[in-house]
Amino acid sequence: MLGLSSLKLVFSNRFYIFLASLIFISFFILFNVLGELLFFLPVFVFYLPQDAIPVFVLSNVISVLIGIVVSMNVYIFRHSKLKLSKSFFSGSSLGIVSGACTSCSSIGFVLLTSFGSAGAALSTFLSVYQIPLLVSSIMILIWSYYSIDKKLTGSCILDYSQKDSV
Amino acid sequence: MKKGIIVGVIVAAVIVSIIVSIANNDTSINESTDATGSKQSPSNLITKDTPLKGDLSAPVLLIEFGDFQCPNCGRFARETAPLIEEAYINSGQVSMAFKHFTIIGPDSKTAAMASQCANDQAKFWEFHDELYQNQGPENSGWAKTDNLKKVASKIGLDRQIFDSCLDSNKYQSLVENDLNIAVNQIKFKGTPSFLILKNDGSLPETLTGAYPFATFQKILDEKLSG
Numbered sequence: 001m002l003g004l005s006s007l008k009l010v011f012s013n014r015f016y017i018f019l020a021s022l023i024f025i026s027f028f029i030l031f032n033v034l035g036e037l038l039f040f041l042p043v044f045v046f047y048l049p050q051d052a053i054p055v056f057v058l059s060n061v062i063s064v065l066i067g068i069v070v071s072m073n074v075y076i077f078r079h080s081k082l083k084l085s086k087s088f089f090s091g092s093s094l095g096i097v098s099g100a101c102t103s104c105s106s107i108g109f110v111l112l113t114s115f116g117s118a119g120a121a122l123s124t125f126l127s128v129y130q131i132p133l134l135v136s137s138i139m140i141l142i143w144s145y146y147s148i149d150k151k152l153t154g155s156c157i158l159d160y161s162q163k164d165s166v
Numbered sequence: 167m168k169k170g171i172i173v174g175v176i177v178a179a180v181i182v183s184i185i186v187s188i189a190n191n192d193t194s195i196n197e198s199t200d201a202t203g204s205k206q207s208p209s210n211l212i213t214k215d216t217p218l219k220g221d222l223s224a225p226v227l228l229i230e231f232g233d234f235q236c237p238n239c240g241r242f243a244r245e246t247a248p249l250i251e252e253a254y255i256n257s258g259q260v261s262m263a264f265k266h267f268t269i270i271g272p273d274s275k276t277a278a279m280a281s282q283c284a285n286d287q288a289k290f291w292e293f294h295d296e297l298y299q300n301q302g303p304e305n306s307g308w309a310k311t312d313n314l315k316k317v318a319s320k321i322g323l324d325r326q327i328f329d330s331c332l333d334s335n336k337y338q339s340l341v342e343n344d345l346n347i348a349v350n351q352i353k354f355k356g357t358p359s360f361l362i363l364k365n366d367g368s369l370p371e372t373l374t375g376a377y378p379f380a381t382f383q384k385i386l387d388e389k390l391s392g
Contacts, residue, residue, distance in 0.1 A: 036238055036376045042385060047378040049245045051237070120271060127237065128303045 006072065006152040016071040024067035031059035058134040065141035072148045207367035211347070212263055215282060215340055217290035219251065220261035222365070226389045228260055228382075229361040231267035231348045234277035234297045235304045236357040238376035243298035249379040254386055261365075264294065266344040267357050273309035276332075278341045280314040283331035284323055292321045364389055 010016050032038035035055055038046045048056060126133070208227050212218065228250070232239040247262075254260035266281075268274035277297060284293035296317050302308030311332060318328040331337070348354045352361060356374045362385055363370035369389055373381070 036241075039375070039377060039381060043381055045378055045380045047245075047380075049241055051241055051244070124271065124305045128306065 003149045003153055006149040007068070009152060010072050010075045013075075016075060019074060020067035020071040022067075023070050024063050027063035027066050028060065031063060032056075035059065054131060055134065058131065058138065062134065062137055062141065065138065065145065069141055069144050069148065072145070072152070076148065076151060208363065208365055209367075211265070211361070215285065215337070217264045217281070217285050217294070218261055219263075219291060220255040221258060222261050224255075224258055224261040225365055226254075226260045226386055227263065227363055227365050228386070229263045229265055231265050231344070231352075231354055231357065231359040231361070233266070233268050233270050233274045233357045234281065234294075234301070235270040235274045235309055237301065237304070239358040240298045240301040241376045242358050243294065246377070246379050246382065250382055250386075253379075253383070259390055260386055264290070265347065266341045267348040267354065267359060268341060268345055269357060271305040273305060273307070275338075275341055276311055277309040277314060278344075279335060279337045280311075280318070280328075280332050282337035282340060283328050284318065284321070286331060287323050287327065289321055289323055293317065293323075296321055362386070362389060364392075 011020070029038065032046065033040075035052060037048060037052055037056065208222070211229060212222060212227070230239075230242070230247075232242070250260065250262065255262055264281075266275075266278040268278050281290055281293050281297070284290050297309070300308075300317075307313070314332065315325065315329060319325055348359065352359070352372060354372065354374055358374075358376060360373040360377075361370060362373065369392060371385060373385070
């Protein structure tokens with residue numbers, strides 16, 4: 001069960017709410033641009049076709065989690081000498097990579113033209129397994145949140161079993 | 167505290183501007199020219215074998231460069247193309263052609279050739295719609311010859327003629343030529359891509375991405391009024 005005490009601790013400061021919102025909005029834009037749901041030119045338009053709903057929902061969950069996890073990492077960075085969570089980097093980068101229809105976009109085109117059959121295989125893998133990759137990304141980010149929560153609250157927990165054994 | 171907010175705003179602004187510039191780069195609208203710098207014209211692009219919806223004498227021509235295995239091409243075919251057809255093609259203002267931009271895998275080429283074989287029997291668009299309505303994951307085998315033949319039967323094509331056309335690779339050179347136009351002449355970098363121009367070849371614009379109807383509406387209205 002994920003603890004909420006670290007959330008309360010970090011987000012009692014309005015700066016971190018602001019930071020999390022800013023990061024969420026940035027990633028919301030990134031995912032929706034990559035997913036070809038949000039367009040800036042020639043007209044600013046957002047649309048959500050039925051086939052895009054699962055990816056839209058999952059990528060928004062990732063955006064929210066990245067916002068929370070980054071803000072909590074910043075909190076740790078500013079208040080202690082603890083290191084940033086590695087799982088945050090893997091979770092968010094996996095989320096970004098799997099957030100787009102790779103083979104259709106210019107990302108896929110670059111992969112295909114630069115790396116030939118290996119690029120084609122990677123492009124196909126990213127497209128076919130887009131939803132499992134997004135779900136994996138969410139799991140990694142939840143794990144990242146869990147490890148940050150442990151870092152923030154762990155120091156207040158007494159381990160009686162170890163105390164008894166000493 | 168204030169310093170942190172300012173840094174946060176600057177970082178977010180940089181991130182957003184990078185995203186916007188990437189997006190605009192991917193979906194830019196340019197004057198469309200070929201490798202020699204001369205403008206593309208409908209007569210160069212539309213041949214007797216090019217599938218066409220509407221009348222070629224319509225004031226504006228919209229050419230889609232698509233791949234039957236591309237999910238975003240499927241999205242365009244299911245969501246946006248019917249609205250364009252209803253608003254512009256049925257009223258004779260726009261004609262729409264399809265050219266093959268087969269970049270996803272070998273099955274893309276097979277599906278493209280099969281669609282041209284369906285075009286021989288005047289059923290390209292039925293075949294096109296059937297493939298996009300039942301699109302499977304990329305390179306998963308759904309667009310292999312056997313399945314394409316089943317689709318041909320489903321939409322009522324003469325199987326003997328269709329099979330002979332597909333098995334003999336009749337349209338291999340046409341499909342390769344379309345790909346060459348997309349990659350080397352117009353220099354498209356993704357699917358679906360579109361070339362929109364007036365029927366005299368003037369005011370050409372290119373667009374890459376599964377844009378919604380509102381975007382096409384703006385461009386087509388500008389072309390029609392310009």
